Amino acid sequence: MVECGDEDFVSPLLSIRDLRVAFRTEAGPFEALHGLSLDVARGRTLALVGESGSGKSVTAQAILRILPRAAAITGGQILFEGQDIARLPADGPAMRDLRGQRVAMIFQEPMTCLSPLHTVGDQIGEALRVHTEASRKEARARTREALAHVGFPDPERALDTYPFELSGGLRQRAMIAMAIILRPALLVADEPTTALDVTTQAQILALLARLQEETGMGILLITHDLGVVANMAHDVAVLYRGRLVEAGPRDVVMRAPGHAYLRALLHAVPRFDMAEGERLTPIRAARAAIPPARSGAPDAGPILRVEGVSKTFTLRAGRAWDPPRLVRAVADVSLTLPAGKTLGLVGESGSGKTTVSKMVMRALAPDSGRVRFDAGAGPRDVHRLGPAELFAYRGQAQFVFQDPYASLDPRMSVRQILCEPMEIHGLPRAQARARARELLAMVGLEAEALSRFPHAFSGGQRQRIGIARALALEPRLLVLDEPVSALDVSVQAQILNLLKDLQAALGLSYLIVSHNLAVIDYMADTISVMARGRIVEEAPRAALFRGPAHPYTRALLAAVPDPSLDHPLDFAAVTGDQSDPARWPSPFRLAPDEAGAMVEIAPGHRVRHGAALDRRVA
Incomplete structure (x- = not known):
């Protein structure tokens, strides 16, 4: 039971006592919550922490009485303002009156x-x-x-x-x-910022804190992000496989975690102060059969060059009588990725990152500029390839999608998912099946998974299948769009370590698109920062994080929630203006439609400046 302290503990807004929830399965009942007890006080935030499958969302669904049909409350109480809502009919008028009016929920997606x-x-x-x-x-x-x-x-x-x-x-x-x-008196927030970039996340967290201060509502914050916990929670409760393993005031729990599981969660989080070569420590190590490193000299020169690409979209204005709007998603973007290295592309949602990745994959055509790929026979313009050359390029450059749930066909078995690209590219079926077994071993999955379908796997396992599919044709380049944003921190650690090991063994080149700066810091060799469709800063990883020069880059770094209580977020500094070029200080300020110019301030470290008179380095 969480001890919230002070007078709030005397009369908690929400009091859960010995709650048990079970699911009906073909193998018999499966208990998802094993006697959970916790309190949420008025005007305070309780963070419910744990991995996927720990029972966090089941707890929220039980409170709102919106459990799936296969699940039922089998014991315990859910006391809200003294009333046991666990005993109310889920679809009865009393619960309908409570939902939204007294208890509200913010869903994850x-x-x-x-x-x-x-x-x-x-x-x-x-x-x-x-x-x-x-x-x-x-x-x-x-x-x-x-x-x-x-x-x-x-x-x-x-x-x-x-x-x-x-x-x-x-x-x-x-x-x-x-x-x-x-x-409402109680707000249940289920992973409310998981899919958001760091500046938007900071704004949403600041908004929730302000609303709580204004209304005095209690908040049950469900999250796996320990940085969010450190900056938002008054109290913390840690779930592991449906059991409460640690609970107490935030400062006590975060500064001196008593349970090994919480300590393991803290060690699995990418941090900015990691030593060179230090690896993340996943809670459960995955045994991947990484192949031996490829022999031979590394490729000379870049494998990928993006040269001055631009892209504009036409959007509906909103009302039928308004003219359509033109949105410049990407403006004169140039990138260089050396063979065998990792380039991180970071920025807020809407900055143009994914549009650039789609142009690299030839899923979108640029309005101007070109994308050149060099697999060893000289650079070729991707958007001028003929049918046969494009077919070969599709095998050499592969995409790993953000959402492991939506990117795998639910009607296909894992064997079919892995074999399909190989058979399309002419590999005999027997060889494709043998290769599929090798691919699964390479990403740490057993061969028995070949006959199963995507719904039978966890999010982390699905992402491993997505990576295996991307490796099926032995590509040279992987474009990874937010490859771990949908995963909890312990699974993130497994996937990031796997990607590093595969790159070292296979000589892969990575273009990683992400809003998670800690992930980029862990993975990338060089980093390009995008804002409003333009690259505003690019530098080697260590130089960028040690001395960010552009105000937008500094704002991104300042918005990252740190799990350490000694580095709290400054919510007042995150206003949303940091992405507006007209508000940047001189010499970075850009007028509307002004391109500016990239200025080198140190070897390999370039920053976009505004008008010509300002293109100087102090």
Whole structure:
């Protein structure tokens, strides 16, 4: 049981006692929660920490009484304001009155929780109309106020936009507006910032802290990010396989973790102060059969050059009578990736990172500029390749997707997933099947997994299958788009170590797109920072993190939540203005449509400056 301290402990807002939840399976009942007890006090935040599968989300679903049909509360109490809601019918009027009005929830992935068929304004206003007698006009006005309250730049326009037209950060703000429009007493936030970049994450965390201060609501914060815990929680509860293994005030738990599991979680997190060559320590080591390193001299020169590429998209304006908008996603971007090395591409959501990666893979064509790939026979323009050359390029450059759940066909077995690209490229079926077994061993999975389907694997195992598929054709280049953002910290450590080992053994070159700066620090040799479609700073990894020069880079680093309590986030400094070129100080400030120029301030360290008069180094 969490001891929250002070008078808040006398009358907790939420008190869970000996809660047990079981799932019906073909093999019999599976108990997901084993006698869980914890308290959430008014005006305080309890962080519920643990890996995927530890029971965090099941706890949230039990509180809201939205468990899957195969699950049931088999024992214990859930006391909310003194009432045992575990005994209420899940679909009865009493629970419907509680949901949204007194207890609200922010879900992990706003894109799948918001209806794509209804505007943001209608969805937020619906919560108000369901629980009150507000008219449509009143609901629209209250919704506009809620959107302004959570920091929407244009609340009036947002009322008539659809979720797919918003960035991840704005979608999450819309979910928060929906959750707080009725001023609930308890907010359950299930991984509310997992898919967000660091600056947007910091803004969302600051928003939650401000709303808590204004309303006095209690927050149950479910997360695997220990940096978020260190900066948001008053109290911490650690779950391991459905059991509470450690609990107490944040300062006590984080400074002197008593349980080995929490200590292992802390060691699995990438840190900026890691020594050269130091490896992450996963909680459970994965035994991967890494092949022996390839012999021979490394390739000379870059394997990939992106030369001045630009890309513009046309977007719907919002209302039918408004003209369409042109959005410049990428503007004159140039990158160089030496063979056998790792280039990290970082920036906020919407900065253009993924658009660049798609142009490298020839999934998008640039409006101008070119992408040149050199597999050893000389550089070739990727977007001018003929059919036969393009077919060969598809085997030499492979993509590892962000979401291991959506990137694997649920109707195909692992054997089919791995063999398909090899058979398309002409490998006989028997050889493809033998190669599939080798690939699974290479990423630390047993051969018996070949006959199973994606739904039977955890997120980390699915990402290993995705990596195995990318390696099937023995590529030279891997483009990795947020390869670990959907995974908890312990699985992240396994995947990152695996990628390092495979690169050393196979001589692979990596282009890693990520908003997680700690991951980039651990993996990359050189780093390019993107803002508003432009590269604003590029440098060797050590130089960039030791002495960031551009104000946008410094803002990104300042927004990273550190698990150490000695380095708290300065929420007041994270305003959202750091990505606006017009607000950057001289000599970095850029006028609208101004390209600026990259200026070398140290060997290999270049920064984008504004007008010609400012292109000087102090």
